[in-house]
Amino acid sequence: MPPAATTNLGYTPPDGGWGWAVVFGSFISIGFSYAFPKSLTIYFKEIQEYFSISYSEIAWVSSIMLATMYAGGPVSSILVNRYGSRPVVMVGGLLVSVGMIISSFGTSITHLYICVGVIGGFGLAFNLQPALTIIGKYFLVKRPIANGLAMAGSPVFLSTLAPLNQFLFDNFGWRGSFFILGAIVLNCCVAGSLMRPIKVKKVTPSPVFKGAAKEQVGNDKEDSGTPVDGLLEGQEQQDKKQAGCAAKVNQFIDISLFKHRGYLIYLVGNVVMFFGFFAPVVFLAPYAKHLGIDEYSAAFLLSIFALVDMVARPGTGLVANSRWIRPRIQYFFSFSVAYNGVCHLLLPLLGGAYAGLVVYAVLFGIAFGMVCALLFEVLMDLVGAQRFSSAVGLATIIECGPVLLGPPISGALVDIFMDYKYMYYACGVMMVVPGIFLFIMNYYNYRWLEQEEKQRKEQEELQIGTAKELAAMEEGYDSELGVKLSEEEETTHLPTKEA
Structure with missing residues (x-):
């Protein structure tokens, strides 16, 4: 597609260096985001028997968590655009941790819906989105490789969390396991700390065409008497009025x-x-x-x-x-x-x-x-x-x-x-x-x-x-011949008032 990735960033991504540490942080963050809801199904049978509920009712725990993770995307986007990836991922890790720890004291399935599904789902949304976004800040040429390595976190964590959850379940039950998982998922905060923002000076676009337009307007100004700045400001005000509400929304997303x-x-x-x-x-x-x-x-x-x-x-x-x-x-x-x-x-x-x-x-x-x-x-x-x-x-x-x-x-x-x-x-x-x-x-x-x-x-x-x-x-150059005219030729070349 259009090769606009470099131009709209305003700098050339390093394609390496600290970027590989960022990929490792994204690997952890993406791994938890995709694998965590699936790995919790190991505890469903015991939770179902504990609360005396149907399988469809317990299945909603993972469904709500995944749906909230996807639905929380715009909120995560706004926060990433405003504060950057690092703080958002760290807050996401804290949210998932708090949700899992509180749910370990749950007294009803509704409690799990809110703590695991909603709070944990939003935490995973705050983990997923920034991890995907920051890779594009560090990589351009090697971006497909970096994305592939980061996305590999999902199957790696799924194959790791499944036996770990079985071990926790056998030794601590579902309540103790949820409490321990709340501590384990704090590793997302460590992953977030690796996502160091790039500090570069933005490259402003070349003012060649803008200057040429300004010169043209300036030439017109001599004939019409209309101020250049007035024309430009009037155009800007008109554009702002046309943008209206959409411009305000675009400040966030x-x-x-x-x-x-x-x-x-x-x-x-x-x-x-x-x-x-x-x-x-x-x-x-x-x-x-x-x-x-x-x-x-x-x-x-x-x-x-x-x-x-x-x-x-x-x-x-x-x-x-x-x-x-x-x-x-x-x-x-x-x-x-x-x-x-x-x-x-x-x-x-x-x-x-x-x-x-x-x-x-x-x-x-x-x-x-x-x-x-x-x-x-x-x-x-x-x-x-x-x-x-x-x-x-x-x-x-x-x-x-x-x-x-x-x-x-x-x-x-x-x-x-x-x-x-x-x-x-x-x-x-x-x-x-x-x-x-x-x-x-x-x-x-x-x-x-x-x-x-x-x-x-x-x-x-x-x-x-x-x-x-x-x-x-x-x-004073002739645009067709490219030869500088003498003062007399310039006088004859310029149109007279009578003409």
């Missing part, structure tokens, strides 16, 4: 992104995609059990998936950073989304054998890792690092609906047909369709961008030519 063509294409594709993105992971082990496979082997499928995903994310970052893929990275993302869908469509055709499920777990792990590694990189490629914070905040609040509703809708398909294959068919279609949509629309978007870039260069060349011609006229 950039809603003008909804006029960005590439961003709208990204949003439409992602909203459809998220309806079928998480459900195949959630139902993989139950599907294996439905086919008669034992619980240990069914759980091992998730381990295979997580290990492959762990390798696929940084690997995708390396591939995306190659000179063949980077200029057209949106096509690579479109392929990744469609590839996910093809995996889901093929699963029922692999039969009920365990070997077929292992093949699916490997292929799906690669596909899932590819999408996760590219999900935010392509967004940054579209809007640039400067507007990324607002872009991801607005995107997450729109995507929280499909994230919340996708698994329940997929579960309803299983209840209706009493078979998992129709759910996987539906998820496959929900991934293939947006993949094709993104590929087609990005093809046209690249063409439109090339045409706009060509027109912009032509306008710049025309403005440069006009500015040079004005400068030459002022110094």
Whole structure:
């Protein structure tokens, strides 16, 4: 997409140095954000029995936490734009910690909804967004690699937190475990402390064209008698009046992104995609059990998936950073989304054998890792690092609906047909369709961008030519011959009053 990432930052990112410490901090922060809600499911059975509630009621704990994490995106964006990434991540770690510690004294499921779901969810939102944003401040050339390494925190933490939670549960019960997890998640504050802001002097744009325009207005001023400053100030006041309320909102979050063509294409594709993105992971082990496979082997499928995903994310970052893929990275993302869908469509055709499920777990792990590694990189490629914070905040609040509703809708398909294959068919279609949509629309978007870039260069060349011609006229040069005229020739060259 347009190479605006450097220009709208006002400096050249270092692409290394302390940036790798920032990547490590983002690795920790992103790992907790995505893995923490999933790892808490280990405690659900005991909590369900303790409060004498149904499985659907206890399942809302993770759903509320994930939905709040996505819905809190705009709030996190505003805070990041105002205060930077470091303090927001540290406050997020404190919020999750406080939520988990208070929930360990909970007396009802509603208590857990508020403490774990709402307070903890907002804390995770404050962890996720700044961690994604600050990578774009430190990296440009190596940004896909940095994003891939940071996003690898999700499978690494999931594979680590799952056995840790089982150990805590066996030794301390759910209350003691929640209290200890509240202390462990304070590591997000340590991760936030690594996110040191870059202090650079902003580069102001060249005043060549502005000066030329001012000179032109100045020449007109001599004839018309209208002050230059009055014209410029009047134009600025008119622009301010037209902006109105939107300008005030843009001080906090950039809603003008909804006029960005590439961003709208990204949003439409992602909203459809998220309806079928998480459900195949959630139902993989139950599907294996439905086919008669034992619980240990069914759980091992998730381990295979997580290990492959762990390798696929940084690997995708390396591939995306190659000179063949980077200029057209949106096509690579479109392929990744469609590839996910093809995996889901093929699963029922692999039969009920365990070997077929292992093949699916490997292929799906690669596909899932590819999408996760590219999900935010392509967004940054579209809007640039400067507007990324607002872009991801607005995107997450729109995507929280499909994230919340996708698994329940997929579960309803299983209840209706009493078979998992129709759910996987539906998820496959929900991934293939947006993949094709993104590929087609990005093809046209690249063409439109090339045409706009060509027109912009032509306008710049025309403005440069006009500015040079004005400068030459002022110094008494003939703009056509380039030869300095004598005083007598200048007098004859200039138009007389009679003329």
